[in-house]
Amino acid sequence: MNGFRKAMRTMHSFSLHRLLAPLLLAGSTAACTTHTTESQGTCVPDPAVSCTVNGFSAEAVHLTGYSCTGAARPDDNSTYIDGVPQGLVCADQAGGGYCCTNFTTQCSYNPVGICDPGTYGYQCLGANRPEALNPAISCNQGVREDNVINFCCSGTERAANCTQSDAIGCAAGITGWICPTGTQPTAQDMGANKSRADLFYLLCPVPTVAANPKYETYCCYTASLVPAGGTCLQDRNVPGCAPGRFGIACYGTDTPEQNFARLNCPDPGVPGISEQGYPATVYCCDYTSN
Amino acid sequence: MKHPCGLPFFRKAPSFSRTRLPSWLGAVSLLGMAACGSNDEEAPPIEYMCDTDSTLASPAPVGVCGAGDPKLPPEPKFPAEPVCQEIKATKTGPAEDTLDTNLIQTALTQCKGGAVKLVADGERNSFVTGHLTVSNVTLWVDAGVTLYASRDPEQYQKTGNCGRIGISDSGACTDFITMDGVSPAIMGDGVIDGQGGEPLIGHDYSWWQASYALRAIDGSIGNPPLINTTTKTNGMVLYRITLHNSPKFHVKIASTPSYGPTACTTAGDGFTVWGITILTPSKWKNSKGEVLTPSFARNTDGVDPGEGSIAQCGVIACNTISTGDDHIAVKGGHWVSNLIIAHNHFGTGHGMSIGSETFGSYTSPDGVLHRGIENMDVYDLTIDADSRPVGYDAQASDFNGIRVKSDESRGGLVNNITYTDICMRDMTNAILVSTAYNPMFAGTLFPDFRALTFRNLHHVTCKGLSRPVVTLEGFNSTLPLGPVTLDNVVIDNMGKLDVAAEYANIELGPGDVSFYPSGFDVTVTDNRVPGSSAKRTCVFPTLPTPEVPPGWLR
Numbered sequence: 110m111n112g113f114r115k116a117m118r119t120m121h122s123f124s125l126h127r128l129l130a131p132l133l134l135a136g137s138t139a140a141c142t143t144h145t146t147e148s149q150g151t152c153v154p155d156p157a158v159s160c161t162v163n164g165f166s167a168e169a170v171h172l173t174g175y176s177c178t179g180a181a182r183p184d185d186n187s188t189y190i191d192g193v194p195q196g197l198v199c200a201d202q203a204g205g206g207y208c209c210t211n212f213t214t215q216c217s218y219n220p221v222g223i224c225d226p227g228t229y230g231y232q233c234l235g236a237n238r239p240e241a242l243n244p245a246i247s248c249n250q251g252v253r254e255d256n257v258i259n260f261c262c263s264g265t266e267r268a269a270n271c272t273q274s275d276a277i278g279c280a281a282g283i284t285g286w287i288c289p290t291g292t293q294p295t296a297q298d299m300g301a302n303k304s305r306a307d308l309f310y311l312l313c314p315v316p317t318v319a320a321n322p323k324y325e326t327y328c329c330y331t332a333s334l335v336p337a338g339g340t341c342l343q344d345r346n347v348p349g350c351a352p353g354r355f356g357i358a359c360y361g362t363d364t365p366e367q368n369f370a371r372l373n374c375p376d377p378g379v380p381g382i383s384e385q386g387y388p389a390t391v392y393c394c395d396y397t398s399n
Numbered sequence: 400m401k402h403p404c405g406l407p408f409f410r411k412a413p414s415f416s417r418t419r420l421p422s423w424l425g426a427v428s429l430l431g432m433a434a435c436g437s438n439d440e441e442a443p444p445i446e447y448m449c450d451t452d453s454t455l456a457s458p459a460p461v462g463v464c465g466a467g468d469p470k471l472p473p474e475p476k477f478p479a480e481p482v483c484q485e486i487k488a489t490k491t492g493p494a495e496d497t498l499d500t501n502l503i504q505t506a507l508t509q510c511k512g513g514a515v516k517l518v519a520d521g522e523r524n525s526f527v528t529g530h531l532t533v534s535n536v537t538l539w540v541d542a543g544v545t546l547y548a549s550r551d552p553e554q555y556q557k558t559g560n561c562g563r564i565g566i567s568d569s570g571a572c573t574d575f576i577t578m579d580g581v582s583p584a585i586m587g588d589g590v591i592d593g594q595g596g597e598p599l600i601g602h603d604y605s606w607w608q609a610s611y612a613l614r615a616i617d618g619s620i621g622n623p624p625l626i627n628t629t630t631k632t633n634g635m636v637l638y639r640i641t642l643h644n645s646p647k648f649h650v651k652i653a654s655t656p657s658y659g660p661t662a663c664t665t666a667g668d669g670f671t672v673w674g675i676t677i678l679t680p681s682k683w684k685n686s687k688g689e690v691l692t693p694s695f696a697r698n699t700d701g702v703d704p705g706e707g708s709i710a711q712c713g714v715i716a717c718n719t720i721s722t723g724d725d726h727i728a729v730k731g732g733h734w735v736s737n738l739i740i741a742h743n744h745f746g747t748g749h750g751m752s753i754g755s756e757t758f759g760s761y762t763s764p765d766g767v768l769h770r771g772i773e774n775m776d777v778y779d780l781t782i783d784a785d786s787r788p789v790g791y792d793a794q795a796s797d798f799n800g801i802r803v804k805s806d807e808s809r810g811g812l813v814n815n816i817t818y819t820d821i822c823m824r825d826m827t828n829a830i831l832v833s834t835a836y837n838p839m840f841a842g843t844l845f846p847d848f849r850a851l852t853f854r855n856l857h858h859v860t861c862k863g864l865s866r867p868v869v870t871l872e873g874f875n876s877t878l879p880l881g882p883v884t885l886d887n888v889v890i891d892n893m894g895k896l897d898v899a900a901e902y903a904n905i906e907l908g909p910g911d912v913s914f915y916p917s918g919f920d921v922t923v924t925d926n927r928v929p930g931s932s933a934k935r936t937c938v939f940p941t942l943p944t945p946e947v948p949p950g951w952l953r
Contacts, residue, residue: 163877170876171920212919236835240807240845241875241902251839258839266843282558282568297841301732301758301809331567370565398559 150179158206162244170244173211175199183209187217194232194257200245200264201229208245208264216242224261232257250297271298279328282398286327287319293345294329312369315345317352328353330396332369339368344384350393357392358383365392373397445892448824448937449785449861455940457719457744458639458674464717464742465673470776471716471741472667474674475638477586478537483513487520493527493547493594500528500554511535517589519543529554530573535580540589540640548575548593548625548646551600555623562599564609571621579629581657584636593625593645595699596680596691605685606646610697620698622646630708633657639674643681648700649722653708660711661763663737669712670704676943677701679722683945692790693747694797696723701748703728705735705772709761712737721746721786721942723797731772731811732756740777746786746942750799750828751777755836758811758844771812771847777819781937784825785861787944795865800826800858803848804836810846810874821856822937829858829867829890832883834874846874852884854910857935860892867893871916873902879920882906887932889913
């Protein structure tokens with residue numbers, strides 16, 4: 110990467126660097142481009158990509174703008190050294206291009222991260238969070254995986270999703286939410302004074318259509334951890350499971366009651382397909398406060 | 400990158416790289432360093448300072464601590480006698496065959512503006528109650544008397560989940576004692592015991608075990624706080640009372656001066672916590688013989704101003720706190736300002752802390768927008784990690800010194816905070832200013848940490864099981880930390896690698912500073928004048944501690 114950085118700094122001294130960059134890169138910055146092929150494309154620094162953030166210049170916030178061709182990204186040559194991620198953190202820009210850190214971070218672009226459309230993955234070590242490295246990016250709640258944390262990020266500021274609401278009329282002890290249709294509450298939607306953490310998650314029922322049909326409501330609760338070996342997951346698509354009840358899919362022989370102490374499932378499970386699309390035994394259950 | 404011992408080594412950032420060090424990670428690497436030797440071949444021999452002074456009684460005799468301190472209001476006083484009602488104990492321990500709730504609550508209700516005194520009757524020295532409300536009245540627990548919180552969760556039931564294990568429901572229970580109104584007070588040389596480590600009635604687990612069960616998911620347990628204040632409280636006072644074994648936070652404070660939230664004419668007009676003792680756990684084993692340790696007493700913060708609403712114009716003075724979570728956590732989820740925290744002694748705990756909520760904002764009646772936490776003066780403080788044995792499950796976070804913590808899910812302004820005349824011993828994190836309290840949390844409430852001053856601070860070593868670390872981190876290039884002033888700040892026996900900084904503007908001097916912070920986007924202005932300062936002389940009091948089982952070490 111040192112050669113890459115030297116080349117990047119060198120290129121800034123040329124006024125025609127956009128024209129020369131491919132030649133320079135081809136000759137001296139193999140590390141920058143070896144990950145790409147002709148079909149994947151290449152990335153070059155591009156001052157036309159504005160990386161000003163909140164009135165701070167790109168230089169002040171240690172960002173460099175890039176233009177890319179094909180499927181290439183400036184950060185897709187990330188590496189791991191002794192298990193420590195190493196790479197750039199890049200925010201994709203609405204007008205094209207990327208704003209990337211001008212230094213190597215302890216985050217790696219994760220092309221196989223499971224992320225919603227329009228977002229992309231990073232794996233970061235320890236307390237590194239992409240927003241602190243690159244103020245132009247916005248990421249979701251992290252999920253710990255061994256010694257790294259997985260994030261899904263975007264250069265577009267994340268829109269507010271679900272909001273907590275006491276007006277839903279949920280039973281005592283569970284929390285009401287109102288969400289745009291098609292979304293469901295996540296830990297990052299919780300209030301700032303609520304405790305959240307890596308394995309914290311909400312168990313939510315089949316949604317109820319709100320008075321405004323653009324929204325759905327949920328009554329969710331925070332389940333304790335599924336016991337080791339538990340195979341049951343939330344499933345909002347259990348056939349015949351009415352809004353407000355909890356659809357659950359189990360891949361093994363365990364039952365929802367064994368995994369979620371607050372659930373009561375009056376009917377036996379039936380063969381079905383989980384929300385993730387795999388064969389499972391599906392149940393329709395109710396929250397119980399007893 | 401590997402530590403020389405072969406451990407993963409996270410603290411030395413490569414060129415153009417940066418490392419954000421969470422406290423737990425730092426502790427891991429530090430313990431590794433301590434185990435394998437020094438990270439600094441040039442380090443001088445370790446100086447040990449292990450003395451304690453048993454003449455510094457806790458609490459101090461009436462009229463001694465804080466006397467002559469011009470920043471403090473006069474020490475509170477006990478009510479004049481005879482009081483409105485005096486109630487004699489009928490129990491010799493925490494038996495729950497009958498409860499004293501109605502007896503005491505009726506007296507408290509009838510004595511508004513006055514005081515109710517709980518006294519012993521010969522060997523009968525105990526009361527047991529469920530939820531109590533102390534509104535516009537003083538509850539006086541006499542010396543030798545213990546007021547126990549009932550172990551029956553139904554006494555505090557709010558949502559149906561109070562006392563239920565495995566449920567994250569922060570609103571499940573009401574408080575043990577709710578304070579409300581104008582100048583409510585809890586005083587006396589007696590004890591209030593929350594029985595957090597004892598089995599709950601109808602269950603085979605304790606409040607703390609219910610909380611511990613949620614630790615893996617950082618669930619928010621709904622255990623009852625020992626003492627809480629409503630948002631309508633003005634001028635609450637806690638004086639000389641001893642608090643043990645709270646199921647959750649010991650004291651949550653929301654309070655403003657009676658004349659409103661925009662001014663603070665006299666320190667303490669908002670609230671006063673003076674001369675109290677918090678020791679949790681207070682015993683080494685519960686009635687079932689189960690071992691109780693500070694790290695097991697999860698979420699048992701000592702004193703938390705601003706937890707439920709704005710807190711302003713407060714004094715926390717002359718207290719002794721040793722517990723399983725933050726000694727003091729100033730919570731900025733609303734707005735906190737004008738606090739004096741003086742002449743306190745801390746033992747085990749997670750630190751003299753700010754945060755993690757710092758996002759608050761409040762528009763006062765004059766239209767001024769106030770934010771986060773500002774104008775806080777902490778001085779004459781000792782924090783001694785060696786004050787008590789802590790057992791095999793102690794964690795690095797049980798030995799934190801000064802902490803300012805937040806993250807982007809709950810961050811905001813922290814400004815004009817001063818720490819003066821501070822002594823610490825055997826901390827893992829001597830100073831920890833972190834904007835990545837939990838890096839997994841997402842949000843757009845970015846921490847904005849500004850002026851922090853550390854003056855006449857000395858950290859010493861006795862057992863030295865880990866090397867002290869200093870961490871000074873801003874959030875990013877657009878929200879740097881600072882200015883941070885370090886003036887006569889001496890951390891004994893630090894290694895060169897034991898200071899981490901990033902995104903920070905730091906001023907050193909004129910007094911000596913025993914380390915030189917550097918890191919990504921760190922600007923250091925060095926105004927140190929050699930010979931202009933002397934290390935603060937540290938005297939640590941002998942702090943209260945449970946009887947120590949033989950063979951226990953830290």
